[in-house]
Amino acid sequence: MGIIINETVFSPSYVPPKLPHREQQLQQLDEMLSNWLRNPGNYYPRVTLLGRPGTGKTVTIRKLWELRQNEAVARFVYINGFLYRNFTTIIGEIAKSLNIPFPRRGLSRDEFLALLIEHLRERDLYLLLVLDDAFNFTPDILSTFIRLGQETDKLGAFRIALAVVGHSDTILNSLDPSTRGIMGKSIIRFTPYTKDQIFDILYERAQLGLAKGSYSEEIIQMIADITGAQSHLDTSRGDARLAIDILYRAAHIAQQSGRRQIMPEDVRKSSKEVLFGVSEEVLQGLPLHEKIFLLAIVRTLKSTRAPYVTFGEAEEVYKMICEEYRERPRVHSQLWTYLGDLKEKGIIETRQNKKGEGVRGRTTLISIGTEPLETLEAVLVRMINEELR
Numbered sequence: 001m002g003i004i005i006n007e008t009v010f011s012p013s014y015v016p017p018k019l020p021h022r023e024q025q026l027q028q029l030d031e032m033l034s035n036w037l038r039n040p041g042n043y044y045p046r047v048t049l050l051g052r053p054g055t056g057k058t059v060t061i062r063k064l065w066e067l068r069q070n071e072a073v074a075r076f077v078y079i080n081g082f083l084y085r086n087f088t089t090i091i092g093e094i095a096k097s098l099n100i101p102f103p104r105r106g107l108s109r110d111e112f113l114a115l116l117i118e119h120l121r122e123r124d125l126y127l128l129l130v131l132d133d134a135f136n137f138t139p140d141i142l143s144t145f146i147r148l149g150q151e152t153d154k155l156g157a158f159r160i161a162l163a164v165v166g167h168s169d170t171i172l173n174s175l176d177p178s179t180r181g182i183m184g185k186s187i188i189r190f191t192p193y194t195k196d197q198i199f200d201i202l203y204e205r206a207q208l209g210l211a212k213g214s215y216s217e218e219i220i221q222m223i224a225d226i227t228g229a230q231s232h233l234d235t236s237r238g239d240a241r242l243a244i245d246i247l248y249r250a251a252h253i254a255q256q257s258g259r260r261q262i263m264p265e266d267v268r269k270s271s272k273e274v275l276f277g278v279s280e281e282v283l284q285g286l287p288l289h290e291k292i293f294l295l296a297i298v299r300t301l302k303s304t305r306a307p308y309v310t311f312g313e314a315e316e317v318y319k320m321i322c323e324e325y326r327e328r329p330r331v332h333s334q335l336w337t338y339l340g341d342l343k344e345k346g347i348i349e350t351r352q353n354k355k356g357e358g359v360r361g362r363t364t365l366i367s368i369g370t371e372p373l374e375t376l377e378a379v380l381v382r383m384i385n386e387e388l389r
């Protein structure tokens, strides 16, 4: 049996049974929408979901629908802004998902909109319209659909609830003030996932999709470390999609090589496929002893085949390499400075060990997640040799 036991778990449209760390957002959405979904028509609910890519906006709104669809009178209509950008394709797609016969062209925008509302009234349909990745729409088109929800039919019913999904406030700021006013302040924010949060998400996904025993907590942690944000304010990371992708690719690589377990090197390879690896220029710019220290980390990781090494282990190996090269080792505190710099440059990751990880006391654990060790070692050795020649 292979490592990946359920492919669908890794597909983009999959909605997992649980959404760790999105309980609050889900509840907010529920409060804003579920009454209307059950008993629509009296008002126009609208909400904006904002957050960086991969922070769970789409999956959270899909989850809300999954939870409420049985009791809902309204329908769910999902429009992806990457796929449908101009007015006629959007309105055509709405009609298609409601099974409404609709002319493709020949009407003005206002006529199309009036026709849609009329069809909704005739068939007594209500819809929760989700405009995902709405930054792909021009402000003009977005405004049109925001305003559409304000229209009532002949009987005075509001037929539409609207969820606009985007990456940042820019999407609202680009609207004219009165349309922005319609969306109001009902914004739900999705902050970048921290390392611990990504860990939880990945662990659940691994349990659902991978064979038992094919992954270790350390492997999951390793991926969480390279993809998770340092804090909720760190917007350069925190993308759950990327993390899941790396896990999937690593599983695939391990499976392809006929193994039953994912190894750290699989993670390095797969993350290199999706992240930018370490550039040679950055390596070249490091001081000689920072290079040697990095080489020590690489060699320790290689020889132990573990995802992490301790600072102490790396320091030992560093001293040995210095001896080889007949270099005087730099002092302990200098190595700490190097470590900080290597981390800053995204070449290594560090974290404090947790209890029971087989290391006594609190130690700093060092890992390299984005570059296969072989290549890194070869490049470093070449650079160090050149410098010492």
Ligand SMILES: Nc1ncnc2c1ncn2[C@@H]1O[C@H](COP(=O)(O)OP(=O)(O)OP(=O)(O)O)[C@@H](O)[C@H]1O
Residues within 6 Å of the ligand: 011, 012, 014, 015, 016, 018, 019, 020, 021, 022, 051, 052, 053, 054, 055, 056, 057, 058, 059, 060, 133, 166, 167, 190, 201, 240, 241, 244
């Ligand atoms: N809290 C979570 N629990 C489990 N899986 C999650 C969670 N958040 C995100 N994911 C998963 O991460 C991936 C990306 O999530 P999603 O598509 O919802 O992100 P998004 O914020 O809509 O991103 P984008 O702005 O790029 O569209 C999906 O596979 C989703 O299932």
